[in-house]
Amino acid sequence: MPNVVEHAAGARQFVTDEPRTDWHDQTLWFVRQKRDRMAHSLPEWETLRQWASQIKDHALANLSQYLERLEAQVEANGIQVHWAANAEEHNRIVEQIVRQSGGPGGVRVVKSKSMLTEECHLNDYLIRNGILVVDTDLGERIVQLRQEAPSHIVLPAIHLKKTDVSQTFARHLGTDPTNSDPQYLTEAARQHLREEFLGATVAITGVNFAVAETGTLVVCTNEGNADLGVHLADVHIACMGIEKVIPRQEHLGVFLRLLARSATGQPITTYSSHFVRPRPLSNGKRQAMHLILVDNGRSTQLGRPDFRNSLKCIRCGACFNTCPVYRRSGGHSYHNAVAGPIGSILAPNLDMKKNADLPFASTLCGSCANVCPVKIDIDKQLWLWRQELTRQGMAPVSKTLAMRLMSTVLSSPVLYGWSGKIGRRLMRLFPGLVSNRFNPWYRGREMPQPPQQSFGEWYRQQPKKHE
Amino acid sequence: MRVALFVPCYVDQFYPQVAIAMLRLLQQLGCTVDVPAGQTCCGQPMANAGFNSLSGPCFGQFNRVFVGHKIVVVPSGSCVLHLKEHNPAFEGQIYELCEFLTDVLAIKSLPDSSSSQRGTVRVGLHQSCHGQRGLRLAAMSERNEPAFSKPETLLRLVEGVELVPLNRADECCGFGGTFCVTEEAVSVKMGKDRVADHLRAGADVITGTDMSCLMHLEGILRRQGSTVQVKHIAEILYEC
Numbered sequence: 108m109p110n111v112v113e114h115a116a117g118a119r120q121f122v123t124d125e126p127r128t129d130w131h132d133q134t135l136w137f138v139r140q141k142r143d144r145m146a147h148s149l150p151e152w153e154t155l156r157q158w159a160s161q162i163k164d165h166a167l168a169n170l171s172q173y174l175e176r177l178e179a180q181v182e183a184n185g186i187q188v189h190w191a192a193n194a195e196e197h198n199r200i201v202e203q204i205v206r207q208s209g210g211p212g213g214v215r216v217v218k219s220k221s222m223l224t225e226e227c228h229l230n231d232y233l234i235r236n237g238i239l240v241v242d243t244d245l246g247e248r249i250v251q252l253r254q255e256a257p258s259h260i261v262l263p264a265i266h267l268k269k270t271d272v273s274q275t276f277a278r279h280l281g282t283d284p285t286n287s288d289p290q291y292l293t294e295a296a297r298q299h300l301r302e303e304f305l306g307a308t309v310a311i312t313g314v315n316f317a318v319a320e321t322g323t324l325v326v327c328t329n330e331g332n333a334d335l336g337v338h339l340a341d342v343h344i345a346c347m348g349i350e351k352v353i354p355r356q357e358h359l360g361v362f363l364r365l366l367a368r369s370a371t372g373q374p375i376t377t378y379s380s381h382f383v384r385p386r387p388l389s390n391g392k393r394q395a396m397h398l399i400l401v402d403n404g405r406s407t408q409l410g411r412p413d414f415r416n417s418l419k420c421i422r423c424g425a426c427f428n429t430c431p432v433y434r435r436s437g438g439h440s441y442h443n444a445v446a447g448p449i450g451s452i453l454a455p456n457l458d459m460k461k462n463a464d465l466p467f468a469s470t471l472c473g474s475c476a477n478v479c480p481v482k483i484d485i486d487k488q489l490w491l492w493r494q495e496l497t498r499q500g501m502a503p504v505s506k507t508l509a510m511r512l513m514s515t516v517l518s519s520p521v522l523y524g525w526s527g528k529i530g531r532r533l534m535r536l537f538p539g540l541v542s543n544r545f546n547p548w549y550r551g552r553e554m555p556q557p558p559q560q561s562f563g564e565w566y567r568q569q570p571k572k573h574e
Numbered sequence: 575m576r577v578a579l580f581v582p583c584y585v586d587q588f589y590p591q592v593a594i595a596m597l598r599l600l601q602q603l604g605c606t607v608d609v610p611a612g613q614t615c616c617g618q619p620m621a622n623a624g625f626n627s628l629s630g631p632c633f634g635q636f637n638r639v640f641v642g643h644k645i646v647v648v649p650s651g652s653c654v655l656h657l658k659e660h661n662p663a664f665e666g667q668i669y670e671l672c673e674f675l676t677d678v679l680a681i682k683s684l685p686d687s688s689s690s691q692r693g694t695v696r697v698g699l700h701q702s703c704h705g706q707r708g709l710r711l712a713a714m715s716e717r718n719e720p721a722f723s724k725p726e727t728l729l730r731l732v733e734g735v736e737l738v739p740l741n742r743a744d745e746c747c748g749f750g751g752t753f754c755v756t757e758e759a760v761s762v763k764m765g766k767d768r769v770a771d772h773l774r775a776g777a778d779v780i781t782g783t784d785m786s787c788l789m790h791l792e793g794i795l796r797r798q799g800s801t802v803q804v805k806h807i808a809e810i811l812y813e814c
């Protein structure tokens with residue numbers, strides 16, 4: 108696996124700093140608790156989840172129809188539609204639009220949060236091609252300045268503490284390195300971003316929900332940065348994965364109630380912006396609006412019956428916040444734009460070999476599936492991916508041999524009885540055989556004490572009075 | 575009632591006292607308990623590692639051993655869940671111990687509880703995930719649903735048991751089958767955090783429905799030099 112640090116190794120690195128791991132865990136647990144308070148205060152919560160799941164199932168089952176409907180509606184509203192089969196096409200389309208928009212002195216681009224553009228590595232692409240793009244979501248801007256990837260889909264800089272942010276801003280924005288007061292740092296970011304907003308010609312946004320019925324593109328943010336960008340720039344490019352389409356306007360009532368409650372424990376995001384048609388500009392023209400519909404592996408996933416409903420995801424991040432493994436391994440250990448439990452079932456679809464470790468980065472505890480507002484059976488799919496990866500020959504030879512041996516021994520009463528007896532005796536006589544540093548169990552835990560007799564051995568010696 | 579006992583491999587080999595407690599408990603409750611010879615493993619270790627195809631021989635052995643038995647009771651939610659989801663041969667006939675006691679026998683008291691003269695024991699209940707979320711042995715904090723807990727209902731029948739309140743009532747311990755060695759670092763960290771929650775709550779004993787989780791927590795407690803005990807719920811229910 109070239110250039111990719113496997114999850115277990117990344118996670119080991121992460122937990123080395125135990126106080127920081129505790130802080131990461133507790134911060135995200137706090138968000139999970141806020142979500143719980145919201146979820147538990149709505150009597151209809153489980154019904155809403157059921158509805159959301161069914162609407163998404165229906166939309167995915169009729170995806171081509173709804174996409175065509177959306178395209179027609181969006182075009183009728185005066186927005187230009189582009190289709191991109193993969194990340195490269197998407198990036199090229201964005202580049203072309205940006206170049207066409209260029210006045211003298213080049214083009215400046217501002218971008219609000221969009222996991223799709225992260226997935227397509229749009230920033231890298233644009234910057235490589237000489238186009239300056241600035242992330243305007245505060246967390247995303249922080250990680251962009253640090254040349255890092257977001258570690259969480261809703262809280263991109265959750266792996267950083269305010270002192271880290273202070274250092275970053277001191278280096279890039281000239282703030283006082285000894286001052287890590289959040290208000291001071293946020294103010295510095297506001298001033299810096301304001302300049303970017305005012306100078307931008309093109310604003311890129313993601314899309315949380317695209318309504319087929321009306322052609323409305325709904326973007327949810329807490330900072331209002333999507334709106335500010337779009338309202339100041341002459342060109343708006345909205346990028347969306349094809350799975351984001353929902354049939355009707357009234358369905359928004361279900362999703363908007365679930366999204367922010369699940370994500371951060373707010374009743375609704377501060378801004379839920381509905382972009383319908385290009386706005387008039389002061390020079391009498393109209394703003395140019397583009398919608399890019401991106402597949403990038405989604406139709407392949409749709410064709411996998413076991414995994415298709417992973418496309419229901421509304422990217423709320425609740426499964427990250429609840430995941431006991433994510434909280435203790437950090438987003439970067441998942442080496443994929445979307446980390447966490449949902450990332451682990453989306454990533455193997457994009458690149459099975461590179462992401463073969465991710466479905467194993469879980470205890471299958473099932474908490475994710477039960478917080479998920481659209482009821483994706485994440486733990487079941489993690490289990491199914493494990494089977495699929497084995498079928499595709501992704502398991503190491505040593506593991507395959509070990510599993511075959513285990514299966515032979517554990518399905519044969521004779522071999523099982525012998526090996527159990529011999530194993531326990533060896534453990535008692537030579538504890539060093541297992542209690543050594545080559546045994547991963549023993550690194551942080553004592554071995555169980557092997558008893559003289561197994562239950563089976565004991566039972567055979569009992570008088571059979573009850574028979 | 576006549577029931578057959580399935581003792582999962584690691585319980586058989588490392589925790590025979592759990593199976594003995596369960597056998598005696600069921601007998602005290604009036605069951606005729608069979609322990610068919612030749613039982614081995616449910617196949618879960620292979621399946622969760624991505625080799626469900628290799629569970630087949632284990633299912634074959636299980637089905638041969640238990641053929642003709644109407645009810646099979648198992649002291650492990652995780653093994654039961656695996657058998658229920660992937661081995662259809664005994665559909666509706668396999669029960670985890672707690673659900674068997676609360677749903678089938680519907681016990682309202684335990685055999686000897688009145689004669690118990692022990693002091694109070696502070697017990698921390700670890701909700702093993704596969705039992706709790708998979709078999710629905712208890713309500714889960716993620717869902718908006720009425721509170722219930724089969725293991726807790728049973729523990730409340732034991733005189734002298736005081737359940738201690740945990741900060742995170744149903745967080746995973748990090749055992750996770752082969753996860754405990756392939757992701758050793760996170761697994762141990764999760765276990766340490768679970769143990770810390772029980773210790774903070776003042777537990778003298780940590781109990782649960784799955785010995786695999788408890789083996790992991792016990793390993794951590796012993797490494798820390800702690801004297802806090804780890805007991806399967808069958809041991810507490812029978813001891814009384």
Ligand code: SF4
Pocket residue numbers: 369419420421422423424425426427449475478479480481482483
């Ligand atoms: S899988 Fe579910 S919980 Fe996770 S981000 Fe998507 S919608 Fe949210």
